[in-house]
Amino acid sequence: MSEREYDVIVIGAGAVGENVADRAVQGGMSTVIVEAELVGGECSYWACMPSKALLRSAAAVRAAQDVAGAAEAVTGQVDAAAVLRRRDGITHDWDDASQVKWLEGADIDLVRGHAEFTGIKKLRVTAGDGTVTDLSARHAIAVATGSAALLPDIPGLREIEPWTSRDATSAKAVPASLAIIGGGVVGAEMATAYAGLGAKVTLIVRSTLLQNMEPFAGELVEASLAKLGVTIRRGVDVTAAHRTDENAVLTLSDDSRVVAEQVLVAIGRTPRTGDLGLESIGLTPGDWLEVDDTMLVRGFDWLYAVGDVNHRALLTHQGKYQARAAGDVIAARAKGRPVDDAPWGAHVATADHEHVPQVTFTDPEVASIGLTEAAARAAGRSIRVLDYDLSWVAGASTYADHYEGTARAVVDEDRGVLIGATFVGPDVAELLHSATVAIVGEVPITRLWHAVPSYPTVSEVWLRWLEAYGRPD
CATH class of the missing domain: 3.50.50.60 (FAD/NAD(P)-binding domain)
Incomplete structure (x- = not known):
């Protein structure tokens, strides 16, 4: 059995854990990451990337079939075997060698095996061959173990x-x-x-x-x-x-x-916290880990929970956002600096509350950010809702012969800013970041008149929203 000490230990080498470790190293912290499966985690091998690979080929065929000229060239069906081979290539055949190489280049150590808490700032890692490594952290341990699929208690399931x-x-x-x-x-x-x-x-x-x-x-x-x-x-x-x-x-x-x-x-999902030995540090195995906006677990000054495991926003991009905040904050606190002295200013994960962008890659795609109409009304906001049929935008007519889609903006009337946007239609994922910037940046409606959308694109829906809202005085 070997023992090692680091400034920071991260449990889980998925995209979230990698980002925590990377920011901690950039902040001058010696860092090790522990992984029981594949470096790169759920998103790389079992979620975001392979799922989009499975969706893309048929979506591309359907898109071509909806454009005269291209439709005549599409004479066959989707080759399922070829789709699966492409998916395998995107997941590197579930081989994490390239991700391990990235860790090495980022100066992040890797210990493979299953981690369990044995005490304050202490872990025991058991590898697949039974080898045991004890790890201790001088400053922080971050749990980034993610979530797993929830199986309901249905007889026979x-x-x-x-x-x-x-x-x-x-x-x-x-x-x-x-x-x-x-x-x-x-x-x-x-x-x-x-x-x-x-x-x-x-x-x-x-x-x-x-x-x-x-x-x-x-x-x-x-x-x-x-x-x-x-x-x-x-x-x-x-x-x-x-x-x-x-x-x-x-x-x-x-x-x-x-x-x-x-x-x-x-x-639904359930937190992957059931076998981490949380009882040894006074927490309940199998629970979500409640955190503040710096990802610090409530009741601790050294334990962080980042990504799905804290149940704030179960999305890879939000987990990576949290991870950047956590890594910066860990480094700042270790050096006795206030949190707002971390890189990029007060880097805490406030966007998790109402500013979460999400794309659902169905056909049509659904892209959303902020509050829905129902959520805004339930929160007591004074709002105005702007709906627009995307098929009426000039860019839609050039995009497809039978374009169908809808866009909704939710405006906070008291402040004159957008607080929610939803787009449904072909490839609307690429419209979402403009709405994210407008909402997170609290750009006044009056200022958005000067953000001129190019023509002919589907982005012209922004102008149609503004026209429906009315010109500024």
């Missing part, structure tokens, strides 16, 4: 060995039929992906699709899924499951059944 999101994004073959439980982002994206790859998909949704977004987002995505051949069962729960020789059988709350070769459960 575990016995049928359903897919989680990891299985869906790393599958080696496309099932003939797939039943998806859950109508959130993962469920909607995987329904889009597997329908595009030729599977017969049934989507089981308890209430409404994409229910935390603007209602029109779920409505447009649901209509598109139906065109792709997806069967959507809304307003029902799965009450039991069993497997026959060839298929899984799901019994629903209305006593009907769904039969499919494979089942994907996508109803």
Whole structure:
């Protein structure tokens, strides 16, 4: 057994943990990162990157089919095997050598194995071969272990060995039929992906699709899924499951059944904190870790929780944003400097509260930032809502022959600034950052008149919003 001491220890070498470690090293801290699986984590191998690879090929074909001239050139179907090979290339065949090389170049040490707390600022790491390494931190330990798929307690469900999101994004073959439980982002994206790859998909949704977004987002995505051949069962729960020789059988709350070769459960996430030995430092295993805006776990002066594990915003880009803040703050505090003396000023993760951008890569895409109309009204804001049909924008007519989409802006009337924006339509992900800058920067509506959108692009929706709002006095 060996023992090592560092200024900072990071548990979890995903994109979030890598960013914590990198910022800490740049702040002059000796840093080690502990990883039980692959360096690069969930996003690189089982979430963001492979899921978008599975979605892209069919989306590209559908886009070409909606433009006369290009449509005539599209004479075949999506080659599912080729899509899976491309996905494998994007994940580097689940080999993390390039990510390890990046760590080495960033001067971040790596210890492979499973980490458990043994006391204050102390960890024990057990490698796959049984080798044990004890680590201690002079200043801070950051937990960046992420989240895992939540499996509900439905009779027979575990016995049928359903897919989680990891299985869906790393599958080696496309099932003939797939039943998806859950109508959130993962469920909607995987329904889009597997329908595009030729599977017969049934989507089981308890209430409404994409229910935390603007209602029109779920409505447009649901209509598109139906065109792709997806069967959507809304307003029902799965009450039991069993497997026959060839298929899984799901019994629903209305006593009907769904039969499919494979089942994907996508109803939510649970923190990966159950086996970290948190009880040794007075915390409850399996709980989310509550933090302040510097990612410091409440009740501690040395323990940080960054990314999914703190349950603030379960998105890779927000986790990386938190990580930059945490790494800077750890270095500043270690040197006795106030937090606002960290690089870039007062670098705390305040955007997690109301300024979270998110793209759902369905067809059409859904891109959103800030508050929905319902959330703004529930918060007591005095608002005005601006809706615009994106098909009326000149750029849309050049983009596709049958462009469908909607954009909504939510304006805080008391301050004259945007506090929410949602775009639904083809490739609207690329519209989102302009809205993010306007909302985070609290750019006055009167000033946005001078941010002139180029013509003919779909970005011209910004001008249409302003015209609907009315010219400044």
